[in-house]
Amino acid sequence: MINENFLKLSNNYLFSDIARKVRAYKEQNPDMRVISLGIGDVTQPLPQACIKAMHDAVDEMASAATFRGYGPEQGYEFLRQAIVDNDLRPRGIGIEADEIFISDGAKSDCGNICDILGLDCTLGLTDPVYPVYVDSNVMCGRAGTMTDKGWSRITYFPVSRENGFVPQRPDKHIDIIYLCYPNNPTGTVITTQQLAEWVEYARREGSIILYDAAYEAYIRHEEIPHSIYEIDGAQEVAIEFHSYSKTAGFTGVRCGYTIVPKALCFTASDGKTSVSLHSLWNRRQCTKFNGTSYITQRAAEAIYTAEGKEQVRNTIDYYMDNAAYMHAHLSALGYEVYGGTDAPYIWLRTPHGIGSWGFFERLLHELSLVTTPGVGFGPSGEGYVRLTAFGNHEDCREAMERFARL
Amino acid sequence: MINENFLKLSNNYLFSDIARKVRAYKEQNPDMRVISLGIGDVTQPLPQACIKAMHDAVDEMASAATFRGYGPEQGYEFLRQAIVDNDLRPRGIGIEADEIFISDGAKSDCGNICDILGLDCTLGLTDPVYPVYVDSNVMCGRAGTMTDKGWSRITYFPVSRENGFVPQRPDKHIDIIYLCYPNNPTGTVITTQQLAEWVEYARREGSIILYDAAYEAYIRHEEIPHSIYEIDGAQEVAIEFHSYSKTAGFTGVRCGYTIVPKALCFTASDGKTSVSLHSLWNRRQCTKFNGTSYITQRAAEAIYTAEGKEQVRNTIDYYMDNAAYMHAHLSALGYEVYGGTDAPYIWLRTPHGIGSWGFFERLLHELSLVTTPGVGFGPSGEGYVRLTAFGNHEDCREAMERFARL
Numbered sequence: 001m002i003n004e005n006f007l008k009l010s011n012n013y014l015f016s017d018i019a020r021k022v023r024a025y026k027e028q029n030p031d032m033r034v035i036s037l038g039i040g041d042v043t044q045p046l047p048q049a050c051i052k053a054m055h056d057a058v059d060e061m062a063s064a065a066t067f068r069g070y071g072p073e074q075g076y077e078f079l080r081q082a083i084v085d086n087d088l089r090p091r092g093i094g095i096e097a098d099e100i101f102i103s104d105g106a107k108s109d110c111g112n113i114c115d116i117l118g119l120d121c122t123l124g125l126t127d128p129v130y131p132v133y134v135d136s137n138v139m140c141g142r143a144g145t146m147t148d149k150g151w152s153r154i155t156y157f158p159v160s161r162e163n164g165f166v167p168q169r170p171d172k173h174i175d176i177i178y179l180c181y182p183n184n185p186t187g188t189v190i191t192t193q194q195l196a197e198w199v200e201y202a203r204r205e206g207s208i209i210l211y212d213a214a215y216e217a218y219i220r221h222e223e224i225p226h227s228i229y230e231i232d233g234a235q236e237v238a239i240e241f242h243s244y245s246k247t248a249g250f251t252g253v254r255c256g257y258t259i260v261p262k263a264l265c266f267t268a269s270d271g272k273t274s275v276s277l278h279s280l281w282n283r284r285q286c287t288k289f290n291g292t293s294y295i296t297q298r299a300a301e302a303i304y305t306a307e308g309k310e311q312v313r314n315t316i317d318y319y320m321d322n323a324a325y326m327h328a329h330l331s332a333l334g335y336e337v338y339g340g341t342d343a344p345y346i347w348l349r350t351p352h353g354i355g356s357w358g359f360f361e362r363l364l365h366e367l368s369l370v371t372t373p374g375v376g377f378g379p380s381g382e383g384y385v386r387l388t389a390f391g392n393h394e395d396c397r398e399a400m401e402r403f404a405r406l
Numbered sequence: 407m408i409n410e411n412f413l414k415l416s417n418n419y420l421f422s423d424i425a426r427k428v429r430a431y432k433e434q435n436p437d438m439r440v441i442s443l444g445i446g447d448v449t450q451p452l453p454q455a456c457i458k459a460m461h462d463a464v465d466e467m468a469s470a471a472t473f474r475g476y477g478p479e480q481g482y483e484f485l486r487q488a489i490v491d492n493d494l495r496p497r498g499i500g501i502e503a504d505e506i507f508i509s510d511g512a513k514s515d516c517g518n519i520c521d522i523l524g525l526d527c528t529l530g531l532t533d534p535v536y537p538v539y540v541d542s543n544v545m546c547g548r549a550g551t552m553t554d555k556g557w558s559r560i561t562y563f564p565v566s567r568e569n570g571f572v573p574q575r576p577d578k579h580i581d582i583i584y585l586c587y588p589n590n591p592t593g594t595v596i597t598t599q600q601l602a603e604w605v606e607y608a609r610r611e612g613s614i615i616l617y618d619a620a621y622e623a624y625i626r627h628e629e630i631p632h633s634i635y636e637i638d639g640a641q642e643v644a645i646e647f648h649s650y651s652k653t654a655g656f657t658g659v660r661c662g663y664t665i666v667p668k669a670l671c672f673t674a675s676d677g678k679t680s681v682s683l684h685s686l687w688n689r690r691q692c693t694k695f696n697g698t699s700y701i702t703q704r705a706a707e708a709i710y711t712a713e714g715k716e717q718v719r720n721t722i723d724y725y726m727d728n729a730a731y732m733h734a735h736l737s738a739l740g741y742e743v744y745g746g747t748d749a750p751y752i753w754l755r756t757p758h759g760i761g762s763w764g765f766f767e768r769l770l771h772e773l774s775l776v777t778t779p780g781v782g783f784g785p786s787g788e789g790y791v792r793l794t795a796f797g798n799h800e801d802c803r804e805a806m807e808r809f810a811r812l
Contacts, residue, residue, distance in 0.1 A: 001524030001581060002672045006686045013692060041475040051468045054701070055461060061658065062457045064798070069447040069657040104510055104660075104696075111694030115545060118407030135693045139521060175407065251475040252467065252700040254510075266408045275408045283412060286419060287541045288517030290510075293699050294658040295460070392470070 005141045014131060014376035015039055021361075022370055029368070035395045035402075037387040038370035040184070040345070042249045044318060044392075046299070047311035050248060053302035057295040071291040074282065075102025075257070079297045082304040083257060087242070093229040099261050099278065101285060102300075104292050106214045106243035106256040111136035112288075113210060113239065113258075116280040118269070121175035126167045127156040128185055128377030128384075130212070133178045150379070158380040159186060161349065165338065166194060169201050177202065179228075180212035182219060185377045185386040186347040187323075187339015189224045195231055202237035208266060208277075209234075214243040214256070217316055219342045235261040239277070246344065246390075248303045248312050255292055255300045319344050322396040323389035329400040346387040347374070356382055367402040411547045420537060420782035421445055424766075428776055435774070441801045441808075443793040444776040446590070446750070448655045450724060450798075452705070453717035456654060459708035463701040477697040480688065481508025481663070485703045488710040489663060493648070499635040505667050505684065507691060508706075510698050512620045512649035512662040517542035518694075519616060519645065519664075522686040524675070527581035532573045533562040534591055534783030534790075536618070539584045556785070564786040565592060567755065571744065572600060575607050583608065585634075586618035588625060591783045591792040592753040593729075593745015595630045601637055608643035614672060614683075615640075620649040620662070623722055625748045641667040645683065652750065654709045654718050661698055661706045725750050728802040729795035735806040752793040753780070762788055773808040 018038060026034060045051075060066040074080070080097040088095050103109045114136050121142060125133055127150075134151065137143040144152030155174055157167035165188040167179075179198060181190040202209050211228040219226055228234045240259045244250035260281045265274040302308045323340040330337045336349035348371075350359040356373035363369040363385070372388075374381030389396070424444060432440060451457075466472040480486070486503035494501050509515045520542050527548060531539055533556075540557065543549040550558030561580055563573035571594040573585075585604060587596040608615050617634040625632055634640045646665045650656035666687045671680040708714045729746040736743045742755035754777075756765040762779035769775040769791070778794075780787030795802070 001527050001675055002681045002683065002686060003522050003524055004674055006522065006689060007674070007681070009689060039476075043470060043473065043475065045470050045473045046467045048468065051464055054464045054467075058457055058460045058464065061452045061460075061655075062454065064449060064451050067449065067451045067655070067658075069449065069655075070445075071658055104699075107696045108694060116409050116412065118409055121407050132693055139690065139693065249473075249475075251696075252473075252477055254696065254699045268410055268413070269407055275413070277408070280408060280412045283415060284545065287538055287545065288514060290513045290657075290660065293510075293660045293702055295701065296699055 003139070005139050008146060009135060009138055014372070017376075018370065018372065021364065025364055025368075032368040034368045034370060035391070035399045036370040037391065037399055038372050040246070040388050040390060041251050042246065042319075042390050044249060044315050046249050046253070047303065047308055047315065049302040049305050049308035049311055050299040053298045054295050057298040061295070068294045071294055071297070073285045073289055073291050074098070075100065075292060076294070076297050079301050082301050086304045088227070088229070091226060091230055093227060095229060095235070095259055095261060099259055101258045101260065101281065102292050102297060103256045103258055104254040105245060106212065106241040106258075107132055109256065109258045110210070110212060110241055112284070113281070114140050114142065115284050115288075116277060117142075117176060117208075117266075122153055122155070122173070123176050123178070124155040124157060124170060124174040125178040126180070126183070127158045127379060128374060128381035129178070130180055130184050131377065133210075156378070156380075159188070160380050161336065161338070169197060173205050174207055176208050176210060178210045178212070180214070182215040182343035183339070184215065185345055185372065185374065185381065187343035187345030187386075188347070189219065189221075189342045192223065192225050192230065195225055195228060199228065199231045199234045199237060203233055206267065207237065208264070209238040211238050211240045213240055215246055215343050216242070217247040217312070218320065218344050220320065221342055224342055229259070229261075235263040237264065239264065244300050244303065247316075248300075249315065250296075250300070253296050253299060255296045318393070319389045322391060322393065325396060326387060326389065326400060330403065333403060340389065344389040346389070348385050348387055350383050350385060353383065356385055359385055362406070367406060369399055369402060409545070411545050414552060415541060415544055420778070423782075424776065424778065427770065431770055431774075438774040440774045440776060441797070441805045442776040443797065443805055444778050446652070446794050446796060447657050448652065448725075448796050450655060450721050452655050452659070453709065453714055453721065455708040455711050455714035455717055456705040459704045460701050463704040467701070474700045477700055477703070479691045479695055479697050480504070481506065481698060482700070482703050485707050488707050492710045494633070494635070497632060497636055499633060501635060501641070501665055501667060505665055507664045507666065507687065508698050508703060509662045509664055510660040511651060512618065512647040512664075513538055515662065515664040516616070516618060516647055518690070519687070520546050520548065521690050521694075522683060523548075523582060523614075523672075528559055528561070528579070529582050529584070530561040530563060530576060530580040531584040532586075532589070533564045533785060534780060534787035535584070536586055536590050537783065539616075562784070565594070566786050567742065567744070575603060579611050580613055582614050582616060584616045584618070586620070588621040588749035589745070590621065591751060591778065591780065591787065593749035593751035594753070595625065595627075595748045598629065598631050598636065601631055601634060605634065605637045605640045605643060609639055612673065613643065614670070615644040617644050617646045619646055621652055621749050622648070623653040623718070624726065624750050626726065627748055630748055635665070635667075641669045643670065645670065650706050650709065653722075654706075655721065656702075656706070659699075659702045659705060661702045724799070725795045728797060728799065731802060732793060732795065732806060736809065739809060746795065750795040752795070754791050754793055756789050756791060759789065762791055765791055768812070773812060775805055775808060
């Protein structure tokens with residue numbers, strides 16, 4: 001017998017639908033140069049510090065004296081310690097190296113974290129939202145059944161211009177809450193005060209927050225938190241996912257990390273026994289994962305060198321120039337524009353009440369521009385499209401010139 | 407709430423128990439040189455063809471013109487096609503490139519395959535067995551509860567000297583059957599005729615065989631099958647796992663592949679609807695995985711070049727020299743020795759009816775040799791220890807000299 005929960009999933013995946021439409025357009029219009037502001041993939045090369053580290057690591061694998069076989073499932077100490085020293089301690093976060101699990105990317109761990117949580121947990125997440133949170137829970141049966149209000153066991157927190165993109169905390173108990181800041185897809189951020197209120201909710205309710213910080217490197221404003229652990233008490237209620245994909249262009253080499261604090265416990269079904277999620281996740285990883293490539297981990301370590309930091313900053317500045325340019329240009333054209341100040345995404349309100357897909361089609365067919373329809377991330381994304389800042393400057397500028405022609 | 411199935415798992419993991427004992431011995435005997443014939447990790451460097459391919463791929467990542475971001479979740483076409491052309495077509499296997507999913511290693515996929523199968527499936531596996539098959543099913547609740555005969559929903563097929571290490575097909579229906587050949591831990595192989603009988607059973611019963619071929623590169627005898635798909639009709643009943651870890655020393659760089667044929671269907675709970683496992687696994691991978699490192703995939707592709715093939719063959723010959731030396735030497739000392747002719751493992755019967763752990767302790771304390779107690783792989787492994795051929799020649803020879811002193 002199969003896992004029938006899979007049959008509840010729609011056959012279509014947002015980005016494959018878009019790819020199909022773009023392919024058809026290109027076939028019909030072979031002379032048009034299509035510019036993509038669609039999928040969130042980086043375009044600039046890896047930092048030179050990472051390139052050098054990888055060449056060195058490859059050479060180590062060429063000699064028996066320095067060859068590395070199986071590494072620790074949890075990741076190498078050199079990388080876990082570099083994370084503590086650079087990402088955590090300077091922000092006053094007291095997470096230790098053995099609470100960090102190196103992954104092959106945040107997408108894997110955001111999905112796989114489902115393994116250690118009870119199937120009867122209730123879920124809460126923003127609408128719109130990154131589809132992996134929903135689909136991975138549908139697959140294991142935790143999301144319930146699809147109704148006209150969405151999945152029966154998911155509580156949605158709509159975010160839109162009407163509430164300033166600030167999700168409202170629920171007035172009932174929810175076991176597991178997904179939060180992603182800076183947000184994909186809206187490009188908006190959360191303040192320390194707002195985040196503290198979620199931590200307070202989770203502590204009061206005995207809930208767990210799954211905090212996706214994949215875009216934290218794009219934060220420009222001093223007062224915006226980079227990690228949920230900047231909030232007192234968060235170590236007892238939160239798991240946090242990090243990614244080097246957008247930070248340092250690792251989408252093709254695959255590395256990220258997940259923090260599961262030792263202080264984080266969840267109750268067993270008797271409502272009393274408290275179980276360490278750290279030990280459960282460790283057991284999960286030791287059984288179903290064999291560590292991330294040594295070469296990739298050496299590249300990640302190099303991000304934290306002085307040269308690496310400067311090179312990463314330059315690439316992020318490059319993308320954030322695009323974001324600022326799009327924000328200014330589209331605003332000047334009279335569009336309502338959100339995000340893009342502390343995130344590589346612009347969340348653009350469609351003009352004249354056009355639907356997301358309608359505006360997507362106009363941009364594709366009239367301007368040869370690819371975007372992502374907001375409604376693809378959830379019903380509250382209707383009336384928006386997402387633009388990414390990950391292209392090169394020339395394409396970004398030309399895309400904005402085309403917008404002026406609409 | 408947590409996933410309470412995790413609480414059913416033993417807190418101890420075989421290889422961590424061993425590591426703890428070895429650490430204690432080393433602390434008490436700092437002057438003794440300990441030789442490990444224990445954990446199955448390779449020691450020889452990567453093939454030069456792979457080293458060169460990785461340097462080239464790293465350089466591609468250093469320039470925007472050749473940079474690669476997200477790759478296909480299923481793996482790059484260049485590698486999938488190389489597998490078809492080299493591993494499959496020459497053996498008469500009609501699997502196509504789009505039925506192959508590149509992974510970050512067989513361990514991940516052996517565990518993750520659980521996601522697409524129904525929780526009420528019954529399981530069958532050999533005893534002794536690779537622990538991942540059992541533990542990943544315990545975690546999702548499919549294994550049932552622990553009894554004095556093992557997990558309540560698992561049927562065990564004992565293999566030992568008494569039945570020539572040939573598992574007996576069950577006389578009842580089982581939904582999912584794990585087979586691993588060349589076998590870990592016993593180092594024994596399966597003949598085409600024996601494998602055909604399992605395929606016939608699965609076709610008759612509507613069962614699925616999960617076939618772990620991680621060690622197929624070690625097969626020396628012409629008549630031993632390298633893939634279950636060498637058997638007619640297997641594409642309709644089998645998923646097969648491959649790994650480059652032992653084939654080409656990829657334990658530290660992480661790559662393997664999984665074949666899910668399009669012809670493979672499983673019934674839904676109505677007992678009638680037939681569902682393609684290929685489309686379920688594809689959906690699982692697109693949602694919870696983001697592909698294997700581009701650099702690693704280029705290394706894997708290089709295994710299939712003329713130089714790569716020769717270098718891989720040389721390394722495997724190197725390890726198999728160890729296996730042959732151990733087999734001959736231990737046999738001459740009067741031990742009962744199994745495996746090691748088409749696999750990098752020797753399955754040694756303990757002398758005088760000593761238990762696995764007892765013999766392990768003697769070898770550690772009297773000879774400073776590390777082995778793996780057979781009983782750690784299951785009750786029928788009692789009275790055996792596993793030796794691996796993955797060390798260097800000098801260590802292997804010295805280990806055998808020490809055996810002569812026992």
